[in-house]
Amino acid sequence: MGLEEAALYLHVPFCRSKCPYCDFYSLPLVPERDLLESFLKALKKEVLLRREELKGFRFVTFYVGGGTPSLLPLWFYRDFFGFLRETLAFSPEEATLEANPEGLTLEYLAGLREIFNRLSLGSQSLLNQGLRALGRRHRVREVKEAFRAAREAGFRNISLDFIFGWPGQSLPLLTRELEELRLLGPEHVSYYELTIEEGTPFHRVFERGELSLPPEEEVVRMHEMIDSFLEEAGYEHYEISNFARPGFRCRHNLFYWEARPYLGLGPGAASYLHGRRSKNAEDLRAYLQSLEAGRLPPREEEKLSPEKRFREAVILGLRLLEGIDLAAFKSRFGYEVREYYGPRLEKLRDLGLLELVGGRLRLTRKGRLLANVVFRELV
Ligand code: SF4
Incomplete structure (x- = not known):
């Protein structure tokens, strides 16, 4: 592979x-x-x-x-x-x-x-x-x-x-x-x-x-x-x-x-690997001491459920002006974006914050100015 x-x-x-x-x-x-x-x-x-x-x-x-x-x-x-x-x-x-x-x-x-x-x-x-x-x-x-x-x-x-x-x-x-x-x-x-x-x-x-x-x-x-x-x-x-x-x-x-994998090294760095999110503690002393002793530094870890991975990917993807490809999301995560969000998504479209163009969902110009409102609704 x-x-x-x-x-x-x-x-x-x-x-x-x-x-x-x-x-x-x-x-x-x-x-x-x-x-x-x-x-x-x-x-x-x-x-x-x-x-x-x-x-x-x-x-x-x-x-x-x-x-x-x-x-x-x-x-x-x-x-x-x-x-x-x-x-x-x-x-x-x-x-x-x-x-x-x-x-x-x-x-x-x-x-x-x-x-x-x-x-x-x-x-x-x-x-x-x-x-x-x-x-x-x-x-x-x-x-x-x-x-x-x-x-x-x-x-x-x-x-x-x-x-x-x-x-x-x-x-x-x-x-x-x-x-x-x-x-x-x-x-x-x-x-x-x-x-x-x-x-x-x-x-x-x-x-x-x-x-x-x-x-x-x-x-x-x-x-x-x-x-x-x-x-x-x-x-x-x-x-x-x-x-x-x-x-x-x-x-x-x-x-x-694009919610793709990344490794973060050093104190305070975040990683996203194998659907697991982790973040090293923001503490240089603890970082140095743990590794000196042969242990990984203190860190928070969370294994994301498939549904949470999907929702996070939607919000991250909407930051991009080209938005998200609905068919690609369906095959990658198994959820259909419009079905999943239903009336919440319709409301954001009615408010002129989101638009569907050629199979993609994206923020409108107004939606970019109020992106936090959109993300709060979809999180
Ligand atoms: S303290 Fe200033 S220079 Fe240092 S990371 Fe923050 S913005 Fe950058």
Whole structure:
């Protein structure tokens, strides 16, 4: 039997400092050599202990996220990449590293390029006002320098990440940012609306009424402006928050949205293999100690019933603009989407949030703006 394709994610749990809106798992520290060596050893051990679970898969994408992966030295990635090649069926056609713009040198980028063929740059805004409002350490000049250096280092597939709806942002400011973005011309763009996550400094200030975000109607118009601007600039809008030039969709993230298998390594990383979902605890110390002692790190696990797998796949698949293929879903999961959801689905169609086109169910433009309402109804 052939091997099933899967994605491989590595979580780097370090950042220079924490951004006030971020709830991703990372510690505010730049790791020294000793800690990096322990982390590398623990990652290898995690792979070896999970080897049985990984048989039957061929890993075709590799994604290093975080945290701030660009804090780690080249030797770390060279070593781990070599180990994965020797240990697993690991032949990534797409290998992405997330990088923060500050401190990226041409020499470092050229070294990365020997391993990675895609760079995801955490620009977040192309206006200094936006970067200050988001509490980011870098400035626009550093984004532009990092982008040019990445091109010079040979990256032909660069994604820029943005946040919109930050305090003080207006439609004219967004227009200026989009013009700057067009001049840079990355192959891929992600635009996420700022969300106020519990436990973050932004949440505390927001609760005290001291964080004033743009009004909701304005944020809706920002959504529309981003979509139409990027579509006119030649990007395919292929997922609610993601845009790509033809041929440059993120293959790794498509594994998530298409509910296909993925392995996550490192503290806080999630996996979905053999219909079982698991997530390592967000605790670097416990991760290192458990693996040092020859045990897997603490993690939550859930075996999904076929019905739950189906419902999750519907919601993930609706994030894609092309939506879900009803016949393919029927043969993959054994459920017919329209029969399964019945009146709930009809109601969403009547409200103009979902539409059926050529055997596919997808969100309408209005449905994309209210995607959470749709997902709550179908979960
Ligand atoms: S650099 Fe990224 S991962 Fe780190 S705190 Fe900021 S937003 Fe979060």
